[in-house]
Amino acid sequence: MIFKAYTSDQRQFLSLPETGMGYQVIEAKRYGKTSKERFVVYNSELMIDLDSKFSEFKRQIITEGYSRILNKAEALPIETSTISLVARSEITEFRILTESKKKDKGRHSGGRGAADNPKEPADGKEIFVRLSAYENDKRINFENKKLRPGTYTTTNSDYLICVGLADDPIDRYALPNDEEIKWAFSVQPKTNDVLQRGIVQPAFEHDGGGIEGYFEYGTSNNTYLDKRPYGK
Numbered sequence: 001m002i003f004k005a006y007t008s009d010q011r012q013f014l015s016l017p018e019t020g021m022g023y024q025v026i027e028a029k030r031y032g033k034t035s036k037e038r039f040v041v042y043n044s045e046l047m048i049d050l051d052s053k054f055s056e057f058k059r060q061i062i063t064e065g066y067s068r069i070l071n072k073a074e075a076l077p078i079e080t081s082t083i084s085l086v087a088r089s090e091i092t093e094f095r096i097l098t099e100s101k102k103k104d105k106g107r108h109s110g111g112r113g114a115a116d117n118p119k120e121p122a123d124g125k126e127i128f129v130r131l132s133a134y135e136n137d138k139r140i141n142f143e144n145k146k147l148r149p150g151t152y153t154t155t156n157s158d159y160l161i162c163v164g165l166a167d168d169p170i171d172r173y174a175l176p177n178d179e180e181i182k183w184a185f186s187v188q189p190k191t192n193d194v195l196q197r198g199i200v201q202p203a204f205e206h207d208g209g210g211i212e213g214y215f216e217y218g219t220s221n222n223t224y225l226d227k228r229p230y231g232k
Contacts, residue, residue, distance in 0.1 A: 002057050002069055003039075003047045003076035012080050013044040014138060017115075017150025020203070021212065022132055022139075023176050025050065025086040028078040038086060040176050044138045046070055055205075058178050066133065066179060088113060088201075095202035097209050105167040106158075107209030114152070114198030114214035122189035127156040128213050129186055131169055131230065133179035140185055145224040147187055151215050155197075158211035159184065163231045172210040174203040184232075186225040193219045 005013065019025045022043065027036040038050040046069065048057045061069050097109040130137065130153045139151040147153070154162075154173065162169055169181045189195065195215050200208035 001049055002073050004070060004073040005045050005047050006075050009078060009080055010044045012083050013041055014148060016085055018152050019088055021152040021173055025091055027084050027086055029082040031077045031079060036082060042177050043134045047076055062178055091203050093202045095207055097207050101207060101209060105165050106161040107172060108199045109209060111199035113201050114196040114212045117196050117198045119194050119196055122191060122193040122195055124191040127186055127188050128153040129156050129159040129184050131181045132183045133177065133181055135183055137185060140224060144221045146221050147215050147219040149216060149218040151218060153187065153213045155211050155213055171206045174200050174206040174208040176204040181230045183227055184230050185227050187219055187223050188225055189223050190220045
């Protein structure tokens, strides 16, 4: 089913890293239950059971709209102390990227996800882009103009390739919600910021193959540049 997260749980989700750009896969116990269940969390506020009906629930969000679903969803009482992230390797799927996608859409195959690669300092010039279906993307600290710790992005160059080749960003970045990507948030990390680069691995029946940048510690104040409609 689809649930709304309590405010206390939303704070807990924001304190944890993302699993990928715009989502988390978590395990937690509902109150009164003895075992953990898995959920996909969108924008730290909407939770969906990761079970056999997951695809059906995804379609429901697209059909009815995220805001409407969020407004009518019941809050899910879970034990905050039991919340834990599911390892990304547990949701990665074995899929072979077709040669046509690599050639026609500028995608990459093989390699590893960003969080599995070495850390490197930002050069202070390169721009990264966070794609989102949500204008109020909660992984961006708008007050201090920076990314929160544990946030995923793509590079500006890969974003421009995605747009220029009319690629599907949901498939390219293996996003689990299938909602239309409406916003692009630009960030320019400073030289004291640290990142990891990698290739988006297949997941949620999507092929991946885009470039991702992961900021385990977030970015410095005043690194967030602007928000624009996707593709503009």
